[in-house]
Amino acid sequence: MAHQVTIKDIARHLKVSVATVSRALRDMPDIKPETRQAVLDLAKEWDYQPNVLATSLVKSRTKTLGVIVPDLGYHFFASVVKGIEAEAIARGYSVLLSQTGESYERELISLQSLSRGQVEGFIISLSQETSNYEHLKRLQRRGIPMVFFDRDTPDLDVSKVMVDNVGAAYEATMHLVKNQCKRIALLAGPKNVSVSNLRLEGYLKALQDAGFGIDESLIIHGEYSLEKAIESTNHLVRLSEPPDGLVVVSDRLAVGSIKAFKQNNIRVPEDIALVSFNDEPICTLVTPAISSVAQPTLDIGRTATSLLIDQIENPKENTSQVKVLKTELMIRESSRRNLVSGKID
Amino acid sequence: MAHQVTIKDIARHLKVSVATVSRALRDMPDIKPETRQAVLDLAKEWDYQPNVLATSLVKSRTKTLGVIVPDLGYHFFASVVKGIEAEAIARGYSVLLSQTGESYERELISLQSLSRGQVEGFIISLSQETSNYEHLKRLQRRGIPMVFFDRDTPDLDVSKVMVDNVGAAYEATMHLVKNQCKRIALLAGPKNVSVSNLRLEGYLKALQDAGFGIDESLIIHGEYSLEKAIESTNHLVRLSEPPDGLVVVSDRLAVGSIKAFKQNNIRVPEDIALVSFNDEPICTLVTPAISSVAQPTLDIGRTATSLLIDQIENPKENTSQVKVLKTELMIRESSRRNLVSGKID
DNA sequence: CTGAAAGCGCTTACAG
DNA sequence: CTGAAAGCGCTTACAG
Numbered sequence A, B: 001m002a003h004q005v006t007i008k009d010i011a012r013h014l015k016v017s018v019a020t021v022s023r024a025l026r027d028m029p030d031i032k033p034e035t036r037q038a039v040l041d042l043a044k045e046w047d048y049q050p051n052v053l054a055t056s057l058v059k060s061r062t063k064t065l066g067v068i069v070p071d072l073g074y075h076f077f078a079s080v081v082k083g084i085e086a087e088a089i090a091r092g093y094s095v096l097l098s099q100t101g102e103s104y105e106r107e108l109i110s111l112q113s114l115s116r117g118q119v120e121g122f123i124i125s126l127s128q129e130t131s132n133y134e135h136l137k138r139l140q141r142r143g144i145p146m147v148f149f150d151r152d153t154p155d156l157d158v159s160k161v162m163v164d165n166v167g168a169a170y171e172a173t174m175h176l177v178k179n180q181c182k183r184i185a186l187l188a189g190p191k192n193v194s195v196s197n198l199r200l201e202g203y204l205k206a207l208q209d210a211g212f213g214i215d216e217s218l219i220i221h222g223e224y225s226l227e228k229a230i231e232s233t234n235h236l237v238r239l240s241e242p243p244d245g246l247v248v249v250s251d252r253l254a255v256g257s258i259k260a261f262k263q264n265n266i267r268v269p270e271d272i273a274l275v276s277f278n279d280e281p282i283c284t285l286v287t288p289a290i291s292s293v294a295q296p297t298l299d300i301g302r303t304a305t306s307l308l309i310d311q312i313e314n315p316k317e318n319t320s321q322v323k324v325l326k327t328e329l330m331i332r333e334s335s336r337r338n339l340v341s342g343k344i345d
Numbered sequence C, D: 001c002t003g004a005a006a007g008c009g010c011t012t013a014c015a016g
Helices: A007-014 A018-025 A033-045 A052-059 A075-090 A104-114 A134-141 A165-178 A194-209 A226-237 A251-263 A297-313 B007-014 B018-025 B033-045 B052-059 B075-090 B104-114 B134-141 B165-178 B194-209 B226-237 B251-263 B297-313
Strands: A064-069 A094-099 A121-124 A146-149 A159-163 A184-188 A219-221 A245-248 A273-278 A291-294 A322-325 A328-330 B064-069 B094-099 B121-124 B146-149 B159-163 B184-188 B219-221 B245-248 B273-278 B291-294 B322-325 B328-330
Touching: A007 A018, A007 A033, A018 A033, A052 B052, A064 A075, A064 A104, A064 A297, A075 A094, A075 A297, A075 B094, A094 A104, A094 B075, A094 B094, A104 A121, A104 A134, A121 A297, A134 A146, A146 A297, A159 A165, A159 A297, A165 A184, A165 A194, A165 A245, A165 A273, A165 A291, A165 A328, A184 A194, A184 A226, A184 A251, A219 A226, A226 A245, A226 A251, A245 A251, A251 A273, A297 A322, B007 B018, B007 B033, B018 B033, B064 B075, B064 B104, B064 B297, B075 B094, B075 B297, B094 B104, B104 B121, B104 B134, B121 B297, B134 B146, B146 B297, B159 B165, B159 B297, B165 B184, B165 B194, B165 B245, B165 B273, B165 B291, B165 B328, B184 B194, B184 B226, B184 B251, B194 B219, B219 B226, B226 B245, B226 B251, B245 B251, B251 B273, B297 B322
Parallel strands: A064 A094, A064 A121, A121 A146, A146 A159, A159 A322, A184 A219, A184 A245, A245 A273, A273 A291, B064 B094, B064 B121, B121 B146, B146 B159, B159 B322, B184 B219, B184 B245, B245 B273, B273 B291
Antiparallel strands: A291 A328, B291 B328
16 A cells, blocks of 8 residues: 655655644644645645544544444434434544444444544444443443443443333324224234333323223234234234234334235224334335334434533533433324225225 | 553553563563563453554554445445445454445545545445545545445446346346236336446346337336336326336335335236345335345445455555456245236235 | 664644 | 654564
């Protein structure tokens, strides 16, 4: 690789000191205009690029944030990252992005490698595998600030940006109640997944407030797979008293449910109304379009970034805090019962 | 932020020189075992992390690759990045990931900022807006190696990893021919998009080889939007001689076509068989499942990375070269005509 | 086996 | 207005 131009090269060529070049390049006062111009001209001609490693080293500041997410293939994370980047750029920071592929080991490695002087703080969403938090506590002990979002652990006292999952599920369930559903089922995730459990909680609370009894047979836990969703939905359909409303904890599962309903010649929303979570692009692509709870992804990213930068710039005043953001229920065909007169599909 | 532990701290505490600490930490020969052990013990106790900025600076090597993609929200890019990361890790490199959001300006900024000493080379897929290549030529002049994939420009003599789009479209079209389609339409992208044009070329070639005439009215160009796809499909449906086969240049457009067919009570694949490109997850989620040309995303990532690292490590022997990878047609319900006996949907 | 010294590319008091 | 010097945290010949 060709030698990159340094201030030393410029200084030598112009017969001035590197200090002068450094000052001229950064428009500092007390530099003779002609000198500055000569430096700038040569810098341009030679396409000089300052070495940020050197600058960061001397300033002990990188103005860079580390972002660790499980998988950018999930629309949710890709979208949150956009929010992070927007806010970071606005405040003069760069971001280093790393995905763990839901692997604890890669989470460990990413965190460790970026914490060797490259970033001033982290925005983290934990991998599914992570159940040991020592690596995070070590970072904390070293005084490196971090902010969590979405995937969380109560083991750590750090800033967090979450979403009101209980409230969101409550709203989604109530929406079905208002749409004349009398027996509302829930397709939940695995029993140990906290987000799914929070949504279960909101669902139960809504049923209670609606004066509905709770029928355990209408609550089904399962893996996050299309196949499992189809299977669970088929099970619900075959109950002696099948549901007329369904809350599904994620869009991908909801797609499976809709497939299953079609196979069973059950109409959505006429025979059963459906609401799910995340508002991924797929919701508007399938037929019927799926009603879904939108997460404020951009805002999650911006808020997390803002919290982190505040902590970096004012460690004393900014202790760990938890922000809970509002969701928004996007109502579409799959649950719009009273407005649907004829069948389109 | 708390002061991070340095080798100086360790040296002072152990009353040895920093050189000795540095050597002990890296398991160099000629260090007294007791000295080494003392250093390692203290480093562990204090959770010492070497500052990579300093190391990179003195070694003039970062062992880091810059990856610039338009949008990680596209499944294609997210997946290629996984391939890049896998290969990079395997060869002892890190990657710095940056998305441009299809903005020329952000492409410029990312490239510039990472090229200030942070990375040793780039893997790039150009933003849609980019039509001026000066920023890339500047990098080239500075001797920074780069490899392109997917989004390309003939203006630059660099290594590229592409996919055989002509061949893929040929295969997709021929697949419809074999499935008894007699009038095959093409839903293409905007006229200036090279990938779309290559697919058009393959489509035309296949029609020719199949002995079909070319009917310009069956070829429709348009924006990459769901609405536009629906509109174009409606137009095709209303032709006096409507098509019985359809090649669509992208899955998202194909979803629009299927919506339009449903609205017109046209059965897929019975009345019209459909094939599209990219094999995004949506293909298996919609009904009917969409036949689609899969790109070897992981392999694209691995190959690009491998080319880049070779160039970094052996600039002389590794001049720019173009690799063309094979695609794979995934056949699903939307085009499986002769196997479908009854209608399911 | 260990240390002093120079240096990676830059910034910043301190003098003049 | 400019330069010499020290230093950011590390590595590496060179001596001993």
